[in-house]
Structure formats: structure tokens, C-alpha cells
Amino acid sequence: MSDVIASYYFRPRGDTTPEEAAQALADEETTGTWTGITTRMEYVKHLDGSVLDVTPSGKGYITRISYPADVFEPGNVPQYLSVVAGNLFGLSRLEVVRFLDFALPDSLVPFRGPKYGIPGVRRMMGTTKRPHVGTIIKPKVGLTPDDTAAVAYQAAIGGVDLIKDDETLTDQKFCPIEERLPKVMAKLEEARDETGHQVLYAVNITTRGDQIVERAEHAIELGANMIMIDVITAGFGALQALGEEPGIRVPIHVHRTMHAAMTRNPEHGIAMRPLARLVRMLGGDQLHTGTVSGKMAHAAEEVTGDNRVLTEQAFGMQPTFPVSSGGLHPGKVEKELATLGTDMILQAGGGIHGHPAGTAAGARAMRQAVDAFMAGIPAREYAKDHFELEQALKLWGTG
Numbered sequence: 224m225s226d227v228i229a230s231y232y233f234r235p236r237g238d239t240t241p242e243e244a245a246q247a248l249a250d251e252e253t254t255g256t257w258t259g260i261t262t263r264m265e266y267v268k269h270l271d272g273s274v275l276d277v278t279p280s281g282k283g284y285i286t287r288i289s290y291p292a293d294v295f296e297p298g299n300v301p302q303y304l305s306v307v308a309g310n311l312f313g314l315s316r317l318e319v320v321r322f323l324d325f326a327l328p329d330s331l332v333p334f335r336g337p338k339y340g341i342p343g344v345r346r347m348m349g350t351t352k353r354p355h356v357g358t359i360i361k362p363k364v365g366l367t368p369d370d371t372a373a374v375a376y377q378a379a380i381g382g383v384d385l386i387k388d389d390e391t392l393t394d395q396k397f398c399p400i401e402e403r404l405p406k407v408m409a410k411l412e413e414a415r416d417e418t419g420h421q422v423l424y425a426v427n428i429t430t431r432g433d434q435i436v437e438r439a440e441h442a443i444e445l446g447a448n449m450i451m452i453d454v455i456t457a458g459f460g461a462l463q464a465l466g467e468e469p470g471i472r473v474p475i476h477v478h479r480t481m482h483a484a485m486t487r488n489p490e491h492g493i494a495m496r497p498l499a500r501l502v503r504m505l506g507g508d509q510l511h512t513g514t515v516s517g518k519m520a521h522a523a524e525e526v527t528g529d530n531r532v533l534t535e536q537a538f539g540m541q542p543t544f545p546v547s548s549g550g551l552h553p554g555k556v557e558k559e560l561a562t563l564g565t566d567m568i569l570q571a572g573g574g575i576h577g578h579p580a581g582t583a584a585g586a587r588a589m590r591q592a593v594d595a596f597m598a599g600i601p602a603r604e605y606a607k608d609h610f611e612l613e614q615a616l617k618l619w620g621t622g
């Protein structure tokens with residue numbers, strides 16, 4: 224394959240035929256515009272986009288467009304997106320249009336992918352098969368550095384593998400990274416001395432593109448063993464800068480806040496799938512792809528498909544750890560793992576810190592729910608002699 228093949232769902236507007244609508248899309252993103260032009264030299268023709276097919280689907284159609292590879296500047300992801308996901312969303316000949324997925328030829332994948340990925344992170348944590356359990360410090364914002372570190376300690380002694388900042392916490396004055404990070408790391412050391420278990424802490428280093436590498440490097444100097452980026456708000460270029468910087472030798476946890484503005488409408492916008500492909504290529508070691516039972520539940524086929532693009536063989540890259548998060552609690556673990564498999568990370572914020580006996584008990588309950596699943600025992604059964612799980616199921620149920 225030497226071209227870029229992209230697929231879109233769409234509905235034409237008014238009396239535009241489906242074929243005309245698909246052609247309008249291919250023209251707009253390559254060499255055409257709304258009318259014939261006198262400057263369209265003969266030699267430009269080899270960059271024309273072409274419509275491969277148009278197939279009825281639901282209330283609309285799915286089309287596959289082939290874009291010649293030479294339309295793209297190798298390695299320039301913002302430019303890739305301006306082609307495959309650019310002006311087309313506003314074309315008036317299309318009522319709705321959703322970018323579903325794309326495939327790139329080798330020549331346009333000069334990226335190395337995750338530095339660690341699933342095997343690297345598992346090696347750090349000494350796990351082989353079981354899902355990892357993570358927590359998000361809650362409340363999202365407001366805790367002091369000391370209280371943040373105290374909550375992290377509780378989560379660590381309760382048995383989580385990963386602790387992360389929330390997407391809106393970066394370097395505000397009530398909890399600056401300079402103070403928060405060393406305090407959290409010191410508490411995680413203390414917990415390690417007690418449990419023998421090293422916990423990762425993803426400090427959120429999201430900031431403007433020209434400062435993100437510097438911020439990440441400073442975090443590593445301060446002792447960070449993982450970093451986190453809000454990829455949609457910071458931009459793919461910011462993730463690429465982190466992924467390609469050889470000095471950044473810690474895993475990158477990728478949050479996708481704002482993605483739903485693009486992914487939520489099933490008829491218009493951008494599906495998670497192409498975004499997941501890009502995150503893996505650009506070096507994301509872990510990526511949120513959603514839950515099937517949580518507070519922002521998604522269709523199981525969507526999430527399993529997104530997780531597949533993170534983990535299947537692709538360009539010799541390491542697989543990215545899928546993260547299931549948002550409204551999870553111990554009672555939902557069984558459904559998540561039964562649907563999505565166990566090579567993943569389960570995260571709970573409210574579902575750990577909301578436990579009636581506190582954060583450490585909440586973390587224990589999440590781990591017990593995972594242990595129950597791995598042992599093939601229903602959570603309610605396992606809870607009979609696991610008190611923290613019993614309390615969690617009593618509060619939140621298993622729905």
C-alpha cells in the first residue's frame with residue numbers, strides 16, 4: 224500500500240448524491256475546490272484524491288478515500304490531520320461526516336511508538352497477566368501538596384500500581400509541581416519500604432507546546448517515574464516532542480480530555496480509532512479509551528476496536544496499554560475485564576476515594592475485585608471473606 228486510505232461515514236445534504244458528496248470530500252482535501260480553477264496544472268493531477276467506494280450504512284453511507292502519499296509531509300502529524308480530518312467537516316454538500324479510521328503506508332510512519340508500552344511497564348511493575356489498577360487523586364483540584372502526597376500514600380499501601388493527577392491539575396499555585404512531585408515521590412518510597420511494591424506516579428506536565436519537553440525534563444529531575452499529558456488540548460505535536468526526546472526515559476500516560484467534542488456524536492466528528500493510532504505512533508505508553516460500564520460508557524465494539532489498534536502488530540511498535548477509566552468501582556471490574564480482557568489498566572478515582580473506609584481500603588477493594596476475576600470467582604462470592612470488597616459492593620452494587 225503506498226497511498227493513505229481513510230474511511231468516513233456521511234450523509235449528503237439536499238439533492239447532492241452520495242457519490243458527489245464523497246467526491247467533494249476527496250477534492251477538497253487534495254487538489255480541488257468548489258469550482259473548476261484555471262491554475263490546476265496538468266502535473267498536479269497525480270495528487271488527486273480518489274473515491275474507492277461508497278456503501279450504504281445505517282442512515283447514511285461509508286466511503287473510502289485514497290489520498291496519494293505525496294500529499295503528505297512525512298512525520299508532520301498536524302499536516303496529516305489537516306488532510307484526512309480538515310475542511311471536510313464543514314462542507315455544505317455534506318449534512319454530517321465522521322472520520323472513522325485510516326491506514327498509513329510505511330513511508331509516512333517514521334515514528335518509533337512507545338518507549339515502554341505494555342511489556343516495558345509490566346517489567347517495571349513485575350506483573351505478567353493481571354490488569355493494573357490505578358487511581359486519580361480526587362478532588363481533581365484543590366488539595367495541597369502535603370495532602371496530595373498523603374492520599375497517594377494511602378492508595379499505594381492499598382495496592383494500586385499507578386497514581387495520576389487529574390486532567391485539570393498541572394502547576395497551579397495551590398499545588399505546584401515543584402512541591403507536589405517530591406512530596407508524592409517521598410511518600411511512595413515510604414510505601415515501598417512497607418509493601419515492597421513500587422508505584423508509578425504520572426505527574427501532569429501538560430503545558431504549551433514550546434515548554435512541554437522542558438517541563439517533562441524538570442519533572443524527571445525532581446524524581447518523576449512517569450509523566451502525563453492531555454493530548455487533545457496540548458496537541459499531537461506536544462506528545463510527539465515527548466515521545467521523540469531520548470532523555471525522557473519514563474512512560475507517558477495519555478489522557479484524552481476534550482475528545483468527546485469530536486468522538487461522541489456517532490454521525491459527525493472524529494472517532495477515537497484514528498486518534499488512538501496516532502497516540503501509539505507518537506509514543507503514548509498508556510491511553511484512555513473508555514469504559515463499557517462507567518460514567519461515560521461507550522459501545523463495547525468501539526472500545527474493543529480502539530484497544531485492538533493499541534495492541535495489535537503495527538509497524539513493529541510496542542503495544543500501548545489501554546486505560547479503562549471514568550466512573551469505575553469494584554462492582555464494575557468484572558464487566559470491564561470480561562468485555563475488554565485483562566491486558567489493560569483499570570482506574571478509579573471516586574471508586575477508590577469514595578470507599579466508606581477511605582482510600583487505602585478503596586484501593587484494596589479494587590485489587591480484591593481484580594483478584595476475584597483472575598481467580599474466576601464472582602465478586603459477591605469473593606467478598607464474603609474480603610471485607611473491603613464487601614463494603615464497596617454494599618455501597619455501589621455490582622451494576
Ligand code: CAP
Pocket residue numbers: 359361389390478479480511512513514518519546547548549550551570571572573574
Ligand atoms: C475518572 C477521571 C477521568 C475520566 C476521563 C474523571 O475519575 O479522572 O478523567 O476517566 O474519561 O475525572 O472523570 P472517576 P476517559 O474514576 O472518579 O470517574 O477515560 O473516558 O477519557
Ligand code: MG
Pocket residue numbers: 359389390
Ligand atoms: Mg479525570
